[in-house]
Amino acid sequence: MTELQLQRSQNSHTISLLVANKPGVLLRISLIFSRRGFNIESLVVSPTLDGRFSRMTITAQGDPSILEQIIKQAAKLVDVVHATEHKDISAVQKELALVKVKLNPETTGRVLQVVEHFKATTVDLTSNSLIIQATGSSEKLDAMISFLSEYGIIELVRTGKIVMARGKEKT
Amino acid sequence: MTKKLITGAELLIQYLEKKGVDIIFGYPGGAAIPIFDALVDSKIKLVLVRHEQGAAHIADGYARATGKPGVVLVTSGPGATNTVTGIITAMMDSVPMIVLCGQTITTSLGKDAFQEADVFGITAPIVKHSYLVKNPVDIPRIVEESFYICSTGRPGPVVIDLPKDITGAMTPIQDSPPVMDIPGYTFPTHARSKDIQKIANYIKQSHRPLILAGQGALISEAYNEIQELAETIQAPVVNTLLGKGVFPENHPLSLGMLGMHGTAYANKALTRCDLILSIGSRWDDRITPGKIERFCPDAVKLHIDIDPAEINKIVVPDASAVGDAKLVLRDLIPLLGKLNTKEWLKEVDQYRRKFPLNYKKTGGLKAQHVIDELYKLTKGDAIVTTDVGQHQMWAAQFFKSHFSRSWISSGGAGTMGFGFPAAIGAQFGCSKKTVIAIVGDGGFQMTAFELSTAMLHKLPIKIVVIDNKFLGMVRQWQQLFYDDRLSGVNLEGNPDFVKLAEAYGVKGFRIKRAADVRKILSRALAYSDGPCLIHAEVIKEDNVFPMIPAGGAAEDMLIEAPKVKMEKPKGST
Numbered sequence A: 001m002t003e004l005q006l007q008r009s010q011n012s013h014t015i016s017l018l019v020a021n022k023p024g025v026l027l028r029i030s031l032i033f034s035r036r037g038f039n040i041e042s043l044v045v046s047p048t049l050d051g052r053f054s055r056m057t058i059t060a061q062g063d064p065s066i067l068e069q070i071i072k073q074a075a076k077l078v079d080v081v082h083a084t085e086h087k088d089i090s091a092v093q094k095e096l097a098l099v100k101v102k103l104n105p106e107t108t109g110r111v112l113q114v115v116e117h118f119k120a121t122t123v124d125l126t127s128n129s130l131i132i133q134a135t136g137s138s139e140k141l142d143a144m145i146s147f148l149s150e151y152g153i154i155e156l157v158r159t160g161k162i163v164m165a166r167g168k169e170k171t
Numbered sequence B: 001m002t003k004k005l006i007t008g009a010e011l012l013i014q015y016l017e018k019k020g021v022d023i024i025f026g027y028p029g030g031a032a033i034p035i036f037d038a039l040v041d042s043k044i045k046l047v048l049v050r051h052e053q054g055a056a057h058i059a060d061g062y063a064r065a066t067g068k069p070g071v072v073l074v075t076s077g078p079g080a081t082n083t084v085t086g087i088i089t090a091m092m093d094s095v096p097m098i099v100l101c102g103q104t105i106t107t108s109l110g111k112d113a114f115q116e117a118d119v120f121g122i123t124a125p126i127v128k129h130s131y132l133v134k135n136p137v138d139i140p141r142i143v144e145e146s147f148y149i150c151s152t153g154r155p156g157p158v159v160i161d162l163p164k165d166i167t168g169a170m171t172p173i174q175d176s177p178p179v180m181d182i183p184g185y186t187f188p189t190h191a192r193s194k195d196i197q198k199i200a201n202y203i204k205q206s207h208r209p210l211i212l213a214g215q216g217a218l219i220s221e222a223y224n225e226i227q228e229l230a231e232t233i234q235a236p237v238v239n240t241l242l243g244k245g246v247f248p249e250n251h252p253l254s255l256g257m258l259g260m261h262g263t264a265y266a267n268k269a270l271t272r273c274d275l276i277l278s279i280g281s282r283w284d285d286r287i288t289p290g291k292i293e294r295f296c297p298d299a300v301k302l303h304i305d306i307d308p309a310e311i312n313k314i315v316v317p318d319a320s321a322v323g324d325a326k327l328v329l330r331d332l333i334p335l336l337g338k339l340n341t342k343e344w345l346k347e348v349d350q351y352r353r354k355f356p357l358n359y360k361k362t363g364g365l366k367a368q369h370v371i372d373e374l375y376k377l378t379k380g381d382a383i384v385t386t387d388v389g390q391h392q393m394w395a396a397q398f399f400k401s402h403f404s405r406s407w408i409s410s411g412g413a414g415t416m417g418f419g420f421p422a423a424i425g426a427q428f429g430c431s432k433k434t435v436i437a438i439v440g441d442g443g444f445q446m447t448a449f450e451l452s453t454a455m456l457h458k459l460p461i462k463i464v465v466i467d468n469k470f471l472g473m474v475r476q477w478q479q480l481f482y483d484d485r486l487s488g489v490n491l492e493g494n495p496d497f498v499k500l501a502e503a504y505g506v507k508g509f510r511i512k513r514a515a516d517v518r519k520i521l522s523r524a525l526a527y528s529d530g531p532c533l534i535h536a537e538v539i540k541e542d543n544v545f546p547m548i549p550a551g552g553a554a555e556d557m558l559i560e561a562p563k564v565k566m567e568k569p570k571g572s573t
């Protein structure tokens, strides 16, 4: 990892929120981040088993001491049931990426090697491009994308990180 | 049998009545007409204000004086946006308030309809919670939830946006009580006993303890508990601006207000204590330095607050208890016994004698003199509201608060224009009490039109306009920290406030000379035929001391005007 990457990953936080499935929740939560100058890097909102609630997983960059405030302020919102930060060890963290890469006869073989190495799959093939689907930790996806960039990435879409606490812990 | 149908607005008013609402402060408009219509047949009193900001501050004053939520009713668009200053004022100072806003019809939402404003969005950062009602059937539940949310835990304003087709729609009356659906809303009550024990252990080891009483103690009605605690451990008590009255400022253990313009003895005690226990104060930057390491560096810091987000926000305490102040103190007091603080109380007494609050009655009419005399004439038995500025600080210093809910001032937002309408609300809430609004010439002019409201309801408020013909507090900063380069602070050309009052049918009194203060104030206090205004033409260039320059620590306190040039303060404002 470069120094910059290291610093980024230390200051990058993953927060999971269980929220009431009501209009305006996303607005209120994003205001808590923006008011304190935090930039949200990724945000995933998804249904839970119980239709009354949604799950939000947010990754954001910023000072850990401000993060404590953010989590507490978020937890205080009427529509938030709970908010927790998840560290790597205590939770499974996954993300999915779709990467559209340029293809030409000289590079195809090497691109497919990268796909294989990262246990990714190809999901679309045209004469001059290939869409690769990969899942894994965000760091793994970062690494794969950096390899692929050599061959020319046309488009990139990532879902943003989702997390689930291990074992008995609740997410 | 089919149920009787009524309008959404009628359902709303029915449930407001069920929640015990007996007064609403409002201003009508197209989108709110169905609600105003439903009020015609209700026993709820509707008070028509003269500006929606006035309505919000009146409701705020009502809530702070009574402890009951104040209710505001306005129309959509500009009507609703005019309440924004009032909403943030209530939010910053944790005041329970409900703001009902008319809104365009649901099918027009987001289409730039006439007088449409995204009130939900505009107010989202400054409310405790808010609703956009989409179905009249939800109204009882939303009213139930709103009252519960605004007045429990850490109180705050709730906005309910009510589209006109929803308030106008026919909907069945509901027989069963509404069921709240707020699974995410909880608030602490009792604190964990191990946290309380830890606090007790620290207190037992202290030789120079200091209690800091904030508005949270007042909200939780912990007056008896604070008194019992202070007397048990024999600790002096300082209070914040908003904590005035929760511990009687005429009690021998009271040192009055601390902070930027607090008493010198309160701030001296702050520099010397070996333990400070905050009970419902949020360590605002008017009482803590910008460099927080400089705040009571050698003292143990203890924090009791109902809001977990306040713990570690400014001060990282040695121990804390998250819970309701009254309940926490009830659990804490039995763990404590008398402390030997004789030396400490003696030391504090010396500060009290050495650095008393004072002013001179000579050299022209002084604001302090007017306020001091008001205090003496009423013996402190009054509800005082203030506006924002120098007069606010002098009022905090010289009008000692003996009771809780007897001091109403905009602290967190520092909203000019708050004081007078807040007095109207306080008088509506407490008809038997003497209510005095101490306001500056600048701030009063921001909401003076509510003289109509006060006059029409014959509210016997005493409005004391401290007229120094300056935006005094800002001028003070410019004089002290900006080389006396005055900019945008001159209010020369103020109206004759007595005539202004008279134009509204309000009785006016004028004080120009120090010798007349007592006589004229006595007359004004005896006047009971509706509101009266006392125009006090005070000297123009007096400044408030003691003062801790913004960002500074208690050690940096100026007891009187500095003789040397001051640096620009580093603190925010």
Ligand SMILES: Cc1cc2nc3c(=O)[nH]c(=O)nc-3n(C[C@H](O)[C@H](O)[C@H](O)COP(=O)(O)OP(=O)(O)OC[C@H]3O[C@@H](n4cnc5c(N)ncnc54)[C@H](O)[C@@H]3O)c2cc1C
Residues within 6 Å of the ligand: B092, B093, B094, B153, B154, B155, B213, B214, B215, B216, B217, B219, B220, B239, B240, B241, B242, B243, B257, B258, B259, B260, B261, B262, B279, B280, B281, B282, B283, B284, B286, B287, B304, B305, B306, B307, B310, B323, B324, B325, B326, B388, B389, B392, B393, B410, B411, B412, B413, B414, B415, B473
């Ligand atoms: C011009 C100007 C000058 C000022 N100068 C000063 C000054 O010199 N000194 C000063 O003190 N202030 C001053 N202020 C006011 C200051 O800005 C703050 O508003 C004030 O200090 C806040 O007081 P507080 O923390 O007690 O109240 P709040 O801000 O209302 O905070 C109350 C706290 O109590 C908690 N709470 C609420 N309910 C409960 C409960 N049931 N149990 C336990 N906790 C609860 C809340 O969570 C919150 O943390 C000034 C304001 C202005 C406009």
Ligand SMILES: Cc1ncc(C[n+]2csc(CCOP(=O)(O)OP(=O)(O)O)c2C)c(N)n1
Residues within 6 Å of the ligand: B387, B388, B389, B390, B391, B392, B414, B415, B416, B417, B439, B440, B441, B442, B443, B444, B466, B468, B470, B471, B472, B473, B474
């Ligand atoms: C709405 C609003 N605008 C501006 C300010 C900034 N401000 C704080 S105190 C003050 C001066 C107040 O002057 P005045 O009402 O005459 O009272 P004085 O300080 O002279 O007692 C100003 C402009 C404010 N607090 N509120």
